[in-house]
Structures are given as structure tokens and as C-alpha cells.
């Protein structure tokens with residue numbers, strides 16, 4: 399873990415107190431306050447964070463080509479960035495987006511699950527859990543600006559956010575296709591999806607490992623809005639202003655009330671989930687499935 403921490407984002411936030419009123423606990427801020435714009439940026443190998451402390455909005459840009467897959471470095475950078483933003487009183491909202499063309503995130507880095515022992519699986523799964531937990535339980539308003547395909551763990555990022563805006567491109571897909579990869583979505587991710595889509599739709603989507611085109615994702619409620627690709631980020635910013643019009647304290651308490659049951663269940667079963675994952679993913683049969691899936695991904699190119 400220590401070696402991973404060395405890659406952590408350097409995030410600085412020297413914000414003048416006069417702007418603090420516009421931020422986390424303030425409701426008086428006329429958004430946006432362009433005249434006093436203060437920006438703080440942090441960049442790590444996989445993630446860039448830009449916080450505009452005059453508006454209270456941070457943009458987290460995933461920048462790990464070729465497909466923003468979630469390797470250990472990505473997960474660690476993500477968790478550290480979330481922690482810093484959560485503690486920053488100038489930050490009220492977070493927009494997640496991608497700098498990689500056509501891909502929001504390809505989900506978990508399959509190489510982190512292939513050919514590795516139980517010890518690695520344990521550390522990796524704890525980091526995956528932590529990423530979901532930090533985003534799902536965030537006090538900030540979280541908006542996913544999905545500007546590319548978003549299978550599996552990529553869909554997890556979107557599902558854990560408060561609102562999802564996707565580029566209106568039928569070639570972009572989103573969904574939980576874990577079963578296709580030969581693995582199984584964990585219970586907390588399934589619960590997260592049930593809350594968004596309902597039980598029946600989730601059951602079909604998970605069993606069939608369905609990836610939905612952007613228009614189909616809108617139809618079933620997997621995303622909230624489709625806009626032309628060049629407007630994804632600006633729409634996310636406009637949407638943020640609407641969410642900011644609600645007092646933070648009442649919105650946060652409401653959010654935590656809505657998510658409490660899922661979070662409590664996760665927290666009481668966290669270690670069991672890690673053990674299950676480590677046992678499951680290191681089985682010969684699962685390794686064989688992952689190997690076949692990886693080979694198919696590579697073959698696509700040949």
C-alpha cells in the first residue's frame with residue numbers, strides 16, 4: 399500500500415475565507431461566481447482533479463489510456479482524491495468524466511484479477527470496495543458525465559453517483575456485464591443497481607450481462623439524460639447548479655437516509671465479501687474464464 403501511496407495526487411487548496419461562503423455549507427452562493435474564480439488542480443498518473451473553489455465544483459477527469467481501466471494505482475488515486483475533496487469545505491459537488499476518447503471507463507483492470515494469488519486479490523478487492531464506498535456515501539453532489547462506453551466497473555462509477563448524463567451516441571454502451579466476463583457483481587453493486595432500476599430490470603440486466611446503448615440506457619433509467627457529446631460536461635455543470643439550490647444539510651441527510659440500508663449491509667459484510675472474492679477469483683475455473691475473455695479482447699484487434 400505504501401508504494402501505491404507514492405503515486406497519490408498532490409492536492410492543494412489554499413482558498414481565501416471570503417469564498418468559503420460559496421462552498422460546502424453555504425446556500426447563499428449565486429452559482430457561478432465567475433468574478434472570484436479560484437482553481438486548484440491535482441494530477442496523478444490516472445486521475446486529474448480540478449476544483450473551482452468559487453463554484454464549489456470539482457471535476458475529476460479519468461486519464462488512464464487506453465481505456466481508464468481500474469488498476470491498483472487508479473483505485474488508490476481515486477480514493478485519495480475523494481478523501482481530499484470530501485474534507486475540503488470549498489467543495490460541494492463532483493463531476494466525473496473521462497479524457498480518453500470514446501471510453502468513460504472499461505471497469506476493473508482484468509489484469510489485476512488474472513494470474514494473481516489470494517493476497518493480491520484481497521488487497522485489490524478492498525480497494526474496489528473503498529472506491530465504491532467513498533463515492534456512494536459521499537456528502538458531495540456527484541454527477542457522472544459519461545462521455546464514452548462504460549461497462550462493468552465503469553457503470554459502477556455512474557451508478558454510485560447522484561445523477562448520470564451520457565453522450566447521445568448509440569455506439570457507446572453502459573451496463574454491468576460481469577457475468578459475461580465470468581465473474582459476479584458483488585451484492586452491494588447489485589443493491590445499488592436495484593435502487594436505480596428496480597428488481598426485475600436488474601435481474602434481467604445482470605443475468606444477461608447486458609450492455610445498453612445510450613438510448614436504451616435512458617429508456618430503462620440507467621442514465622438520467624442524454625445530450626450531444628460536446629455538451630456532456632456543460633450539462634453536468636448546469637445540473638450541478640440545480641442540485642446546489644437545495645441546502646446542503648437537508649440534501650445530505652436525505653441522501654444518507656436513502657442510502658443507509660445499502661451502506662449498513664455493506665459495512666457489516668465487508669470482510670466476508672473480500673474473502674468470497676479472493677476465493678472466487680483465484681479458482682481455476684474463474685481464471686480460465688478470465689483468460690478466455692482477455693484473449694477475446696485482444697483478438698478483437700488482430
Ligand SMILES: CCCCCCCCC/C=C/C(=O)SCCNC(=O)CCNC(=O)[C@H](O)C(C)(C)COP(=O)(O)OP(=O)(O)OC[C@H]1O[C@@H](n2cnc3c(N)ncnc32)[C@H](O)[C@@H]1OP(=O)(O)O
Pocket residue numbers: 464465467500501503504505506507508509547549550551552575576579581582583584671674675678695696698699
Ligand atoms: C463474490 C465474487 C465477486 C466477483 C468479482 C466481481 C467484480 C465486479 C465488479 C466489476 C467488474 C469489472 O469491471 S470486470 C471488467 C469488465 N470490463 C469489460 O468487460 C470491458 C472490456 N473492454 C471493452 O469492452 C472495450 O475495451 C471498450 C471499453 C468498449 C473500449 O473498446 P476499444 O475498442 O476502444 O478498446 P479495445 O481495443 O477493446 O481495448 C484497448 C486495450 O485495452 C485492453 N482492455 C480493455 N478493457 C480492459 C479491462 N477491463 N482490463 C484490462 N484491459 C482492458 C484491451 O485488451 C486492449 O489491450 P491491447 O490489445 O493490449 O491494446
